[in-house]
Every structure is written in structure tokens, then in C-alpha cells.
Amino acid sequence: MTDLTSLTIAGLRDGFRGGDFSAREIAESYNAAVAASKALNAYTVETPDIALAAADAADQAREGGNLQPLSGIPLGIKDLFATVGVDTTAGSHILQGFQPTYESTVTANLRKAGAGMLGKLNMDEFAMGSSNETSTYGPVLSPWRRKGSNVGLTPGGSSGGSAAAVAAGIAPGVTGTDTGGSIRQPAAFTGICGIKPTYGRCSRWGIVSFASSLDQAGPMAKTVRDCAILLEAMAGFDPKDSTSLDLAVPQWEANLSSDLKGKRVGIPKEYRIDSVPAEINALWDQGIEWLKDAGATPVEISLPHTKYALPTYYIIAPAEASSNLARYDGVRYGLRDVPEGGNLDAMYATTRADGFGAEVKRRIMIGTYVLSAGFYDAYFTKAQRVRALIKDDFRKAFEQCDVILTPTAPSAAFGIGETTDPLAMYLNDVFAVPASLAGLPAMSVPGGLDGQGLPLGLHLIGNELDEQTVLNAGLAIEERAGFTAKPEKWW
Amino acid sequence: MADAAAPYRIKGETGEWEVVIGLEVHAQITASKAKLFSGAATAFGAEPNTQVSLVDAAMPGMLPVPNKECIRQAVRTGMALDAQINKWSRFDRKNYFYADLPQGYQISQLYHPLVGEGEVEILIDEKDEATAKRIGIERIHVEQDAGKLMHDQHPTMSYVDLNRSGVALMEIVSRPDMRSPAEAGAYLKKLRAILRYVGSCDGNMDEGSMRADVNVSVRKPGDEFGTRTETKNVNSVRFVMAVVEHEARRQVELLEEGGQVAQETRLYDPDKNVTRSLRSKEDAHDYRYFPDPDLLPLELDEAFLAECKSSLPELPDAKRKRYEDLGITPYNASVLTAEVETARWFDGLLDAGAEAKQGANWVVAELFGALNRLGKGIEDCPVSPAQAAELLKLVADGTISGTIAKQVFEIMLETGEGAGQIVESRGLKQTSDTGAIDAEIDKILAANADKVAEYKSGKQQLFGFFVGQTMKAMAGKANPGVVNERLRAKLDG
Numbered sequence: 001m002t003d004l005t006s007l008t009i010a011g012l013r014d015g016f017r018g019g020d021f022s023a024r025e026i027a028e029s030y031n032a033a034v035a036a037s038k039a040l041n042a043y044t045v046e047t048p049d050i051a052l053a054a055a056d057a058a059d060q061a062r063e064g065g066n067l068q069p070l071s072g073i074p075l076g077i078k079d080l081f082a083t084v085g086v087d088t089t090a091g092s093h094i095l096q097g098f099q100p101t102y103e104s105t106v107t108a109n110l111r112k113a114g115a116g117m118l119g120k121l122n123m124d125e126f127a128m129g130s131s132n133e134t135s136t137y138g139p140v141l142s143p144w145r146r147k148g149s150n151v152g153l154t155p156g157g158s159s160g161g162s163a164a165a166v167a168a169g170i171a172p173g174v175t176g177t178d179t180g181g182s183i184r185q186p187a188a189f190t191g192i193c194g195i196k197p198t199y200g201r202c203s204r205w206g207i208v209s210f211a212s213s214l215d216q217a218g219p220m221a222k223t224v225r226d227c228a229i230l231l232e233a234m235a236g237f238d239p240k241d242s243t244s245l246d247l248a249v250p251q252w253e254a255n256l257s258s259d260l261k262g263k264r265v266g267i268p269k270e271y272r273i274d275s276v277p278a279e280i281n282a283l284w285d286q287g288i289e290w291l292k293d294a295g296a297t298p299v300e301i302s303l304p305h306t307k308y309a310l311p312t313y314y315i316i317a318p319a320e321a322s323s324n325l326a327r328y329d330g331v332r333y334g335l336r337d338v339p340e341g342g343n344l345d346a347m348y349a350t351t352r353a354d355g356f357g358a359e360v361k362r363r364i365m366i367g368t369y370v371l372s373a374g375f376y377d378a379y380f381t382k383a384q385r386v387r388a389l390i391k392d393d394f395r396k397a398f399e400q401c402d403v404i405l406t407p408t409a410p411s412a413a414f415g416i417g418e419t420t421d422p423l424a425m426y427l428n429d430v431f432a433v434p435a436s437l438a439g440l441p442a443m444s445v446p447g448g449l450d451g452q453g454l455p456l457g458l459h460l461i462g463n464e465l466d467e468q469t470v471l472n473a474g475l476a477i478e479e480r481a482g483f484t485a486k487p488e489k490w491w
Numbered sequence: 492m493a494d495a496a497a498p499y500r501i502k503g504e505t506g507e508w509e510v511v512i513g514l515e516v517h518a519q520i521t522a523s524k525a526k527l528f529s530g531a532a533t534a535f536g537a538e539p540n541t542q543v544s545l546v547d548a549a550m551p552g553m554l555p556v557p558n559k560e561c562i563r564q565a566v567r568t569g570m571a572l573d574a575q576i577n578k579w580s581r582f583d584r585k586n587y588f589y590a591d592l593p594q595g596y597q598i599s600q601l602y603h604p605l606v607g608e609g610e611v612e613i614l615i616d617e618k619d620e621a622t623a624k625r626i627g628i629e630r631i632h633v634e635q636d637a638g639k640l641m642h643d644q645h646p647t648m649s650y651v652d653l654n655r656s657g658v659a660l661m662e663i664v665s666r667p668d669m670r671s672p673a674e675a676g677a678y679l680k681k682l683r684a685i686l687r688y689v690g691s692c693d694g695n696m697d698e699g700s701m702r703a704d705v706n707v708s709v710r711k712p713g714d715e716f717g718t719r720t721e722t723k724n725v726n727s728v729r730f731v732m733a734v735v736e737h738e739a740r741r742q743v744e745l746l747e748e749g750g751q752v753a754q755e756t757r758l759y760d761p762d763k764n765v766t767r768s769l770r771s772k773e774d775a776h777d778y779r780y781f782p783d784p785d786l787l788p789l790e791l792d793e794a795f796l797a798e799c800k801s802s803l804p805e806l807p808d809a810k811r812k813r814y815e816d817l818g819i820t821p822y823n824a825s826v827l828t829a830e831v832e833t834a835r836w837f838d839g840l841l842d843a844g845a846e847a848k849q850g851a852n853w854v855v856a857e858l859f860g861a862l863n864r865l866g867k868g869i870e871d872c873p874v875s876p877a878q879a880a881e882l883l884k885l886v887a888d889g890t891i892s893g894t895i896a897k898q899v900f901e902i903m904l905e906t907g908e909g910a911g912q913i914v915e916s917r918g919l920k921q922t923s924d925t926g927a928i929d930a931e932i933d934k935i936l937a938a939n940a941d942k943v944a945e946y947k948s949g950k951q952q953l954f955g956f957f958v959g960q961t962m963k964a965m966a967g968k969a970n971p972g973v974v975n976e977r978l979r980a981k982l983d984g
Contacts, residue, residue, distance in 0.1 A: 081552075082551065088551065090551070100551070102545060104552060204552070205553070205554050206553075207552050208551045209551075209552065209785075212783075212785045213784035239556065240554060240556060241554050242557065242785060242786050242787055243785065243786075243787060322779075323584050323595065323596050323779070325595075326588065326594065326595020327551070327593060327594050327595050329588060329590075329595060331590050331651065332548055332549070332593060332651075333551075344589075344649075345588075348588055368779065371586070372777050373777045373779075376779075376780075376781070
């Protein structure tokens with residue numbers, strides 16, 4: 001029989017519907033693979049019973065002829081999504097043991113669509129990180145290794161557990177969240193696809209907030225088609241989220257087409273950065289050729305405020321985070337540490353000192369600083385203005401083109417512990433952050449391997465609400481890149 | 492009585508001081524019956540933590556969604572205060588840590604409030620329209636209330652009740668336009684009346700649905716504003732007046748001793764009638780206000796504003812003017828419009844056909860007196876406006892006299908019977924039967940021949956005696972006009 005864990009979601013769906021195998025067989029295969037993958041540290045909680053229950057329901061639905069779009073498909077869920085009765089900790093000690101009584105809208109949508117859950121996926125604490133090293137559960141190891149090396153590599157972050165799970169075949173698809181590249185950078189590092197839709201497509205209700213004006217959920221999977229399938233199930237208007245878009249969900253999968261005739265691909269000149277390895281710029285050029293081959297016309301565009309995007313992001317995101325994370329105070333849930341005889345202030349100080357890791361504390365401090373009296377205008381207000389200029393750059397660019405192509409990340413995956421300077425770490429998201437600030441849909445698709453045998457991604461940014469063009473361009477690259485490389489199993 | 496037009500001054504060692512007052516009134520939007528950003532209920536007096544949604548408890552991943560009815564009520568309130576309504580406004584976060592504040596921030600509106608400048612007209616002396624004064628409103632913003640700490644549940648720990656967490660408040664900020672305790676009291680009363688007319692807030696100060704932060708400073712008349720103190724959470728009109736009085740005097744004493752007023756937050760202790768320092772400016776929080784990224788700006792369209800406008804009731808000032816135009820005295824008009832329930836009852840009386848002036852006099856003199864005796868508010872009045880109108884009509888058309896009307900009203904209060912029925916069954920109808928009246932008059936004149944003689948020799952004031960005797964003999968039922976006329980005929984004729 002086929003190794004079910006090697007199939008795509010579309011393959012699993014079609015095989016299950018065609019009677020090649022049962023949903024229970026799918027769930028059992030994945031449960032077994034998950035159980036055998038402890039070395040990756042990708043899952044923080046395994047929920048084989050939930051996966052089996054959903055599978056049995058799917059098998060019954062198949063008999064009853066009332067299949068849902070994701071019937072029979074088990075998924076991994078990033079630990080940032082609230083899941084009823086299952087630990088939801090955002091990778092943080094401060095929430096360890098927290099089991100919500102509620103289900104996030106996105107995961108509820110997936111369950112309604114018939115999907116099962118294999119477990120919760122490791123991540124950078126509160127989604128703050130680009131290497132999955134800030135998790136209270138320890139780093140996730142990428143299934144990939146450099147040629148001839150057994151140095152542990154990061155899968156990227158913050159959706160590092162999610163990316164590693166798809167790359168290692170211990171989930172056919174997963175949820176991720178992206179605030180400044182947290183879906184796209186790990187997708188690139190692990191040779192998979194991941195899309196962040198337009199801000200507001202996916203409800204944020206029940207997703208632990210990092211930076212509210214930037215946070216957006218999205219799927220990660222082996223293929224562009226699988227991303228389209230998952231995103232259709234995840235997205236949709238939610239009256240419980242004021243920033244949710246009240247729009248019908250398009251049929252992204254049905255409208256997939258790699259024919260890009262008449263499409264113009266914008267190549268932003270400001271993204272040519274000298275410090276980026278030649279291999280990455282070469283892959284970018286190759287990407288342009290692939291899109292030309294699919295019928296698109298490349299046009300040079302300018303995004304002049306790009307160089308300010310990263311500093312702007314590192315003002316706005318920590319500012320929002322410093323406020324969003326104030327609720328973790330030891331009063332109502334999660335960790336509570338009170339020193340002997342300590343008062344309320346002592347409880348706050350001890351709980352938060354013990355509960356948050358170094359990176360989270362760093363960002364809370366940055367955020368508190370930029371919002372404080374005397375600094376607010378110089379930092380936060382100015383950053384908001386620059387954000388508006390960055391949005392305007394994209395608005396003008398999309399008068400000249402239909403989709404933008406860039407590299408996803410300025411490097412391939414790096415080793416655990418190799419990047420210790422926070423600023424160097426922040427640079428990982430240099431290409432990803434502008435689209436986040438502008439709220440635009442953006443996707444990473446694998447383009448090839450670098451000289452050390454590690455995956456590199458290509459990054460597509462679309463106009464507001466135009467996920468379709470992003471997916472279509474992604475499909476065109478996917479078809480031409482022929483990326484079939486898989487990490488050699490060592491775990 | 493003091494001359495209300497004379498400015499209020501505090502006499503110090505160094506001369507006279509003027510007091511400057513501004514109020515920040517927190518009014519709960521009770522009309523919505525639900526919280527500002529969650530659907531949780533807001534009933535007063537519920538068991539602790541029984542009116543708390545996941546949003547109010549700030550569980551991870553929970554998001555606020557504005558309650559449209561709260562916004563609508565705040566807009567209607569702004570319109571009632573003649574204020575500018577901002578079609579574009581935005582919510583900001585005010586960040587600070589406290590155990591009664593689950594989110595770690597209060598959602599409020601600092602930079603772009605829902606309502607801008609407006610004004611309230613007060614009568615410093617409600618009997619005297621010459622004491623009218625306009626008090627400026629700077630803004631009204633909408634914000635969340637916090638929960639409540641309970642310190643009496645455990646020997647070493649405090650408990651938190653989140654029932655009030657997220658309750659919608661309107662913060663109504665006045666200009667520093669008030670100059671005396673009386674003005675501050677009149678302003679708060681008037682504001683409360685308007686809110687109750689609009690229906691946005693029930694104005695129940697005992698239950699905390701309305702409370703005021705009182706800003707007070709003093710200066711020599713004509714000088715610049717002095718440094719102000721802010722006394723928080725004062726929950727009655729009387730206490731607001733007491734705070735102003737006390738705080739102004741304290742500041743004058745301090746300044747005259749060569750001291751300085753510290754800009755600080757104070758608390759009022761009603762038991763000792765003193766204010767004491769809560770925290771100084773130096774200890775003030777840095778609230779790190781910034782636009783709440785979970786919420787989109789509020790944009791109000793014309794249809795929404797039109798509905799808010801058209802749903803406003805007649806407001807106290809307009810109603811008072813209308814009553815005066817109907818011939819009601821300014822004092823009665825002012826009394827009848829001070830409370831929305833009174834005005835509603837009186838409008839009911841007018842709708843039932845009562846004559847305005849007669850009705851107003853009767854309500855102020857008779858009805859209020861009766862309610863006072865019964866210890867009831869007008870909302871629990873045992874007599875309906877329609878029943879009262881029936882009684883007044885019987886007086887107006889001469890069926891019964893004013894004296895009998897008082898008796899009939901007492902019976903109405905006791906039995907709930909209608910006035911007409913009472914008059915009928917008890918034979919209280921006024922008589923204009925000249926035969927019967929003449930007969931009684933003749934008897935009285937015969938029995939009081941000496942007084943008749945005195946009258947005829949010029950002691951005119953005895954006329955009243957004969958009227959009284961006749962009315963008594965007729966058991967009050969004689970038409971006084973007829974009695975007068977017949978007596979004149981017999982005595983003077």
C-alpha cells in the first residue's frame with residue numbers, strides 16, 4: 001500500500017473518496033509517524049484520539065454520502081490556536097497547562113470542514129522568533145540537514161513546528177500564523193508551501209494575539225493546491241473579530257491555473273540586497289524565467305520605503321505585543337508566582353519574570369518604551385506614518401503589476417544556536433515584513449536547493465484580496481521548479 | 492434668602508477667592524443592558540462573576556466587538572447635549588496593571604472621542620430663571636469600566652468580581668465653567684435629568700451607574716487658573732457639593748499659609764467629610780495610550796445619525812418652555828420637568844384632557860403632597876393621569892368644588908375608585924339649586940340677626956362668615972359662585 005504520509009492533501013482526499021483507503025488508515029498512519037518523530041520536537045501535544053474520532057466520523061460520512069471538504073484529513077495545529085480542552089500555550093511557560101473552554105474560529109472552521117487534529121505544534125514563544133528557539137518546549141529541529149553534516153538546523157519560525165511537521169511527513173497540512181513572516185520564512189527553510197492571506201481573511205478570534213494589526217492565520221502544506229484547499233476551509237467572515245473581512249470565500253482551488261498570460265510580475269529593485277547570497281539572487285532570476293515561461297511579463301517596480309519596513313515593524317509589533325501580553329498577569333489563568341508575603345505588584349513581577357522568556361521580555365520592553373510618554377510620537381506615531389507610506393508603495397506598484405516576486409528569506413536554514421544577535425535574527429524577515437505591514441496576501445513556494453542541499457523559497461506578494469493570482473503564480477513556479485527533494489530521514 | 496446672582500466667594504485672610512470647578516461624569520450606558528464589547532449582561536446586584544464573558548475575563552485570543560446599542564445611546568446623549576457628533580472616532584487602549592483590569596488595559600477614547608463640544612443650561616436657583624448659566628461640555632467618550640476588588644472575603648487575599656468589567660461608560664467631561672458648589676450641584680442634577688430623559692443612563696447614583704470626578708482649583712478673581720486637584724468617584728449630588736466646598740477651603744488655607752496646591756488625585760470620605768490624597772502627579776501612571784489594533788475606527792453614517800436624532804424625546808428645556816407657553820408658571824414648569832417620570836406623568840395628564848395651568852397647580856400642590864405623605868414616587872402613583880384628569884374636569888366644569896375635590900382625591904387614593912363614581916355614589920355633586928341655597932341662607936341670616944346688622948352698618952368683612960356658614964350648611968356641595976351671588980342679593984339688595 002502507498003505510504004499515506006507521503007501523499008498530498010489533494011491525494012489523500014481523492015484516494016479516500018475513491019475508496020483506496022479509509023480515513024482511519026490515514027489517521028493511524030499519521031498518528032504512528034507523529035509518535036515516532038519525538039526527536040524533531042515538532043509537537044507539544046499529540047492528540048491521536050481526536051484524529052481517530054474525526055477519521056471515524058469521516059468514514060461514516062463517506063458511507064452516508066455527506067462528505068465535507070476536508071473529511072478524512074488530519075492536520076497539525078499551531079499552539080497559538082485555542083483548541084477546546086487541549087493545551088494551548090503559545091509556546092510559553094506562562095500559559096503552560098492552559099486548556100481553553102473555547103475553540104478558535106479557524107480551527108472550528110477546519111473541524112466543521114471534516115478535518116481531524118493530530119496535535120499541537122511547537123512554535124516560538126508567543127510567535128516571537130524566526131528560529132523556533134524561543135519556545136518554552138525547546139527548539140524544533142528541522143528534518144533537513146546540510147549535506148554531509150549532522151548539525152541540527154532550525155526550521156525557521158515562528159511556525160517552526162508547523163513547517164517541520166509538513167516537511168517530515170508527520171502532518172499533511174498544518175495551520176500557521178504570520179505576523180512578520182512566520183508562515184513564509186519557515187516554509188522556505190523546510191521546502192514547503194505556505195500562504196498568509198489578506199489581513200482579515202481568517203478570523204483572529206481564539207488565536208493568542210501577538211500584534212493584532214499584523215497577525216494573520218494561514219495554511220502550510222506540501223503543495224500550492226493543498227494550501228488553496230486548506231485556506232478555503234480556514235477563511236471566512238467572523239462577527240466575533242471586528243477586523244474580519246465580510247466577504248465570501250473565493251473558490252481558490254477550483255480557480256487554480258498556472259497560465260499567467262497577460263499577467264505582469266513586479267520585480268522590486270530595492271529587494272536586490274548585496275549581502276544576500278548569490279544563490280538566492282540566482283534563484284530569484286530563475287523564478288522570473290519560470291513566470292515568463294508561464295506567460296507573464298516581468299516589470300521592474302519600486303518599493304522605495306522597503307528599507308524602513310523592518311524598523312517600522314519592530315516598533316509596531318512590539319508596541320501591540322506589550323499591550324496584548326499584559327493580560328498574562330497571574331490573576332485569572334496560567335502561571336501565578338507569588339513570593340512569600342508578596343503583594344500584587346510582586347505577584348505581577350514574579351509571574352511575568354518566570355513566565356516569559358528572554359525574547360518576549362525584550363519585545364515587551366521595546367513596545368513599552370516606544371509607547372511611553374515622550375517617545376510615542378518619535379517612535380509609534382512615526383512608524384504608523386511610515387507604515388502608511390509602505391502601503392502606498394504597494395498600491396502604486398500594483399498599478400504596474402499583478403503580483404510581485406522576491407526571495408522569501410535572505411538565507412537558507414541556519415543551525416540551532418548559530419544566530420545569537422537579535423538584530424541579525426530580525427533580518428530573516430526583511431523580505432516578508434513589508435507585505436505584513438501592508439496586509440497583503442503573500443506566499444512562499446520552494447524553488448530549489450542551495451549548494452549545501454537546503455531548500456530555498458520564492459516569495460509572491462499579491463494585491464489586496466487577490467490570493468488567486470498569488471496561488472496561480474505559485475503553481476506556475478511549482479510546476480517548473482519540479483521540487484521533489486525530501487529530507488533524508490534521521491529522526 | 493441669599494442673592495443667587497452674587498458670586499460665590501471664599502473669604503480668606505488675604506481677601507476673597509473664587510473657586511473653579513470642572514466635572515468628569517462617568518455615566519453607565521444602562522439602556523444597552525449589555526457590555527461595551529461583549530454580550531454579557533450588566534444587571535446590578537448579580538452574584539460575583541456571573542456576568543462575565545470570555546472577552547470580559549480577557550481570555551487568550553478573545554477580541555472586542557463594539558456593541559452598536561452602546562454607541563447609539565452615546566450618540567443620542569451627545570445630541571441631547573447639543574454636542575458635535577464625530578462621524579469618525581476611534582478606540583484607544585489605556586495601559587496599566589491592576590487586578591480588576593483583566594486585559595491590562597482599558598479600552599477608551601483619548602485621541603478621537605465619539606462626541607465633541609456641547610453644552611448644558613443650568614438654573615443655579617431653580618425658582619429663578621435669571622440664574623440661568625451655560626456650562627460647556629468638552630467631550631464625551633465611550634469606555635469600559637473595570638471590575639471590583641473584594642477585600643472582605645479572606646483574611647490575607649483579595650478577590651476579584653468581574654461583573655462590571657467591560658460595562659459601557661460615557662465619560663462626560665465639562666469645561667471648568669462652574670464657580671460654586673450650587674452650580675456644580677445644579678449641573679450634575681441637570682445632566683442626570685437629561686440622561687434619564689434620553690434613557691441612555693438610569694442615573695442611579697447609589698448603584699454606581701453615575702459618578703463624578705470633581706476637579707477643583709481656587710484663584711483670586713481675575714487671576715489665571717490655579718493648580719487643580721481631582722477627587723475621584725463621588726457618587727451623589729450632595730457629596731459633589733461637599734467636595735467642592737471642602738476642597739476649595741482646604742486649598743485656600745493651604746495657599747494662604749504660603750503652601751502650594753499639589754496636582755493630585757484625591758478621595759472623598761463622606762463619613763468624615765474630608766478629602767485625602769490618593770496619589771500625586773509624580774506617581775501617576777504612564778498609560779501608554781495607543782489606538783486599539785483589535786478595533787476598526789467607528790464610522791457613523793447619515794442614516795444611523797438620523798435615527799439617533801429622531802428617536803430623541805422632548806428634552807427638559809424644550810418641555811419647560813412648552814409648559815410655560817401653555818400658561819404654566821415658570822416655577823411649576825421647572826418642577827414638572829426636573830424628573831423625567833414627573834414630566835411623563837404630567838404629559839399623560841395633558842393628553843387625558845386636563846387644562847394645563849389647573850393641572851400643573853394641582854400636581855405640584857395636591858399630588859406631590861399626597862405622594863409625599865404616602866412615601867411614594869410618581870412612578871408608583873396610585874392614581875393614573877387619566878383618573879386625575881377626570882377629577883380635574885369635575886372641578887373645571889363646576890360639578891364639584893375645590894374643597895370637595897380634595898375629599899374625592901383622598902377617596903381615590905384609598906379605594907382606587909374613579910372620581911365620577913365617587914362623586915355620584917357619595918352624593919358629592921355641587922349644587923347650584925338656588926331654592927335649596929336660599930333656604931339655608933334664610934335660616935342663617937335669621938339665626939345671626941346681630942351679625943347681619945353689623946354687616947349692614949359697614950362691617951363688610953363679615954361677608955366671608957356668611958359664605959362659610961352657608962357652605963357648611965350645604966355640606967360643602969353648594970356652588971360657591973351661586974352662594975356668593977345669593978348672599979349679595981339678600982344682604983346688599
